[in-house]
Amino acid sequence: MKLQDTLELHVKAAVKELFRSDLESVEFQATRKEFTGDITVVVFPMLRVVKGNPVVIGEQIGQYLQDNVTLVKGFNVVKGFLNIEIDDSYYVDFFNTIKNQSNYGFASLKDDKAVMVEYSSPNTNKPLHLGHVRNVLLGYSVSEILKASGKKVYKTQIINDRGIHICKSMLAWQRFGNGETPESTGLKGDKLVGNYYVEFDKAYKTEIAELVVQGQNEEDAKKNAPILLEAQEMLRQWEAGDAEVVALWEKMNGWVYEGFEETYKAIGVDFDKYYYESQTYLLGKEFVAEGLKSGVFFKKEDGSVWCDLTEDGLDEKIVLRADGTAVYMTQDIGTAIQRIKDYPDVGGMVYTVGNEQDYHFKVLFLILKKLGFDWAKNLYHLSYGMVDLPSGKMKSREGTVVDADDLIQEMADTAEEISKELGKLDDYSEADKKELYKTIGLGALKYYILKVDPKKRILFDPKESIDFQGNTGPFIQYTYARIQSILRKSNIDENITLSAAEVSLHDKERELLKQLEQFPEVIQNAASQHSPALVANYTYDLVKDFNSLYQNVSILGADKEEEKVFRVQLSKTVGQTIKNAFSVLGIEVPERM
RNA sequence: GGCCACGUAGCUCAGCUGAAUAGAGCACUGGAUUUCGGCUCCAGCGGUCGUAGGUUUGAAUCCUACCGUGGUCACCA
Incomplete structure (x- = not known):
């Protein structure tokens, strides 16, 4: 038994015998260096049950402990603090029990529900940067800590593999790439794809400038730039399952994944399972339809689907666009449900995501509760702060991103x-x-x-x-x-x-x-x-x-x-x-x- | 503007489920080696715990207001 637990029993017994009162708990703290003793009992909280002078009470309890507990070899009272000296034999015995334990500090696996920890979760259009590094380090470490505390843990991520961002890189590569590959250039795949994302942005800006010269205002120019329209068209083709576009998408995402793996390996982190947005958003849509039937969600005139959270002190939140396509929330609902389907032993999840998404996760957890999932009460957003540089925030446009x-x-x-x-x-x-x-x-x-x-x-x-x-x-x-x-x-x-x-x-x-x-x-x-x-x-x-x-x-x-x-x-x-x-x-x- | 987080020594941070004189590191000053690795140790300097109230025997810690910083309030993710 731990020292503190042992002493707690004895202090309670002392109070019972000396003052005929029952303590609910005893407050301990490490004895400060300037006083003699190894562990200190704080007498003040006892005054609610035992009336009297804290110093006198401390003295009486101290004397009782010294007389009745062999490992207590002495005591002194300063103000309301009872400093207890512990016999060295306690520490030596303790040491002998741990000295050959190579797993000292780690609890054995408890018969408990598993936890899934999500971290990293990058977009597939650019390489990982310092912000991801904090995310990955935190998520990996929390996973290992949970394991060490006796939990079964699955490490995972959600890869944002679909959307306009990757189409931009794809389009730029088609136009300017001349068939370049990671092999032909010697570049890491994520770096190569990231470069074309930058290329897209350059071309886009040039076109905007041209349209402005031709007389369009800047706002319109941003919407009408041909290269952007083409990227949007490409996204539509992707969603329609166009074979050529899908093949290009698979090829370039593949390059990015290889690049990411190299980075993860260099950092020294790993994952048990990968989830891809492109594979979970449909399940999200199914559950939105179901929630609509059960009355958790409602439909607006234009056809968009919402969740009314005003009773919970929040706003209304969209879960499906008017055109029936999925939003961020839709796919996160789908991903969560998919994970529990895949791993029925999971009883809770930890999401390692930056604090700019605090609101999103508050809403997500609430919606999952409303949908009636009992595991929804065991969801935790491991929210972390931004990483700033001495020069200020990292901004990709200003090239201050730390790769x-x-x-x-x-x-x-x-x-x-x-x-x-x-x-x-x-x-x-x-x-x-x-x-x-x-x-x-x-x-x-x-x-x-x-x-x-x-x-x-x-x-x-x-x-x-x-x-x-x-x-x-x-x-x-x-x-x-x-x-x-x-x-x-x-x-x-x-x-x-x-x-x-x-x-x-x-x-x-x-x-x-x-x-x-x-x-x-x-x-x-x-x-x-x-x-x-x-x-x-x-x-x-x-x-x-x-x-x-x-x-x-x-x-x-x-x-x-x-x-x-x-x-x-x-x-x-x-x-x-x-x-x-x-x-x-x-x-x-x-x-x- | 509403909501959320943060504000502790010159700088970077602990302490925040209330308790003794608020702790570390860096920097600065001064010491320690016939010694097992000096990437070490010891000491000094340095604080209105953002401000003002409140609760309490006791507040950096809990509550309220205000100030400052950041985030967020998209049919983006």
């Missing part, structure tokens, strides 16, 4: 520069070195993004993101590598288990053990709050405590053999915990760096 592939490469390059200066890798092969630079560069990037609360905006300062000191990924990786170095040099018997009597704890060791004890709870909290930031910040605190110990005591040069054994084992366990924590953030740890 995902470029970014990953730059991070690795920077890691290489810094590592070379410090040079500890002379005996590494070139391939191993490259792999390591990628690990460090990606570690820096991922940690920089994940340590911030998802809902907050991120200011992405390239200079700061590649910082290696302080609260950064490489700092934590460095500590891990340093621990591995100790383990390589130590030659202790791994299987020794020291009893509490054989170990006397250094203050820093006790701090570290308390910190280690928190890890499983951190994972659970991060899961329920969908926040990798909690894991990131925890890991940093753990690492700081380890470095402090490292600086204060000699591990391999400990005076006594038992001390050395204990410290090496402790170091190993800290290393394992760093590794586990980082694994749910999607960050690798190096043996050396």
